[in-house]
Amino acid sequence: MSATEVVVYANPELLAAAAAARLVTRLVDLQAAKGSASLVLTGGTTGIAVLEQLHRSPARDAVDWSRLDLYWGDERFVPADDDERNEKQAREALLDHVPVDPERVHAMPASDGEFGDDPDAAAEAYARVLARHARPEDHGAVPGFDIVLLGLGGEGHTASIFPESPAVYETQRPVIAVRNSPKPPPTRISLTLPALRQGHDVWLLTTGATKADAVALALAGAGEVQLPVAGARGRRRTLWLIDRTAAGKLSNVYLPPTA
Numbered sequence: 001m002s003a004t005e006v007v008v009y010a011n012p013e014l015l016a017a018a019a020a021a022r023l024v025t026r027l028v029d030l031q032a033a034k035g036s037a038s039l040v041l042t043g044g045t046t047g048i049a050v051l052e053q054l055h056r057s058p059a060r061d062a063v064d065w066s067r068l069d070l071y072w073g074d075e076r077f078v079p080a081d082d083d084e085r086n087e088k089q090a091r092e093a094l095l096d097h098v099p100v101d102p103e104r105v106h107a108m109p110a111s112d113g114e115f116g117d118d119p120d121a122a123a124e125a126y127a128r129v130l131a132r133h134a135r136p137e138d139h140g141a142v143p144g145f146d147i148v149l150l151g152l153g154g155e156g157h158t159a160s161i162f163p164e165s166p167a168v169y170e171t172q173r174p175v176i177a178v179r180n181s182p183k184p185p186p187t188r189i190s191l192t193l194p195a196l197r198q199g200h201d202v203w204l205l206t207t208g209a210t211k212a213d214a215v216a217l218a219l220a221g222a223g224e225v226q227l228p229v230a231g232a233r234g235r236r237r238t239l240w241l242i243d244r245t246a247a248g249k250l251s252n253v254y255l256p257p258t259a
């Protein structure tokens with residue numbers, strides 16, 4: 001069973017900056033140990049804020065960006081140039097400003113891409129991308145991601161896996177199409193919980209009082225069908241990086257002084 005840790009920050013800005021610093025250190029250590037690293041990105045305001053802080057970090061280029069494999073945990077199934085795209089937001093926040101290897105940036109298909117407006121075909125194609133990059137030691141068709149970044153919704157969704165949705169019951173396929181998402185836009189592509197749990201480290205990043213119930217319920221052991229984020233666990237480590245307001249319903253956790 002992996003270790004679950006919670007670190008609380010005084011405010012969202014500090015959380016994003018500290019998470020970016022933590023990411024730099026972890027990626028540098030991984031690359032020193034094995035010559036490369038793999039990272040799953042997330043959409044959402046907190047996930048993108050971490051990338052923006054990473055772009056601004058003085059230690060940014062300690063990471064060998066050319067030896068980083070980048071994936072997404074989910075994507076909005078919209079045209080490639082739509083501002084709603086997690087990939088577009090990630091490129092503007094960070095990826096267009098660092099020398100990543102384009103061959104190692106694995107974006108999920110857009111609705112105006114080679115699979116057209118067919119989210120099932122797009123999901124199956126991304127599953128093939130994952131399978132191509134899985135190694136024997138991963139024991140399956142999904143790479144053992146070094147770090148999986150995830151946000152969460154107030155009702156407990158993570159990636160595009162929503163409570164009691166078909167996605168949360170999916171145990172075979174690593175990537176699925178999501179329709180009628182309660183969070184717009186309605187059509188998405190998402191890794192499933194089994195795929196996310198291939199991550200060695202899963203980092204859950206969130207801020208705000210609207211997330212406090214979901215945080216407390218997940219850490220209290222809620223079931224993943226009603227609270228999908230509760231099922232987002234790493235093989236080695238599950239790390240919650242939250243601000244004081246998102247920690248508002250937690251009792252025995254260290255709270256830093258408000259900054």
Ligand SMILES: O=C(O)[C@H](O)[C@@H](O)[C@H](O)[C@H](O)COP(=O)(O)O
Pocket residue numbers: 042043044045046047074075076086150151152153157158159160183206
């Ligand atoms: O594509 C998405 O919308 C995200 O992947 C989603 O899972 C997001 O991370 C959460 O909804 C939190 O979003 P906020 O941080 O903006 O609340």
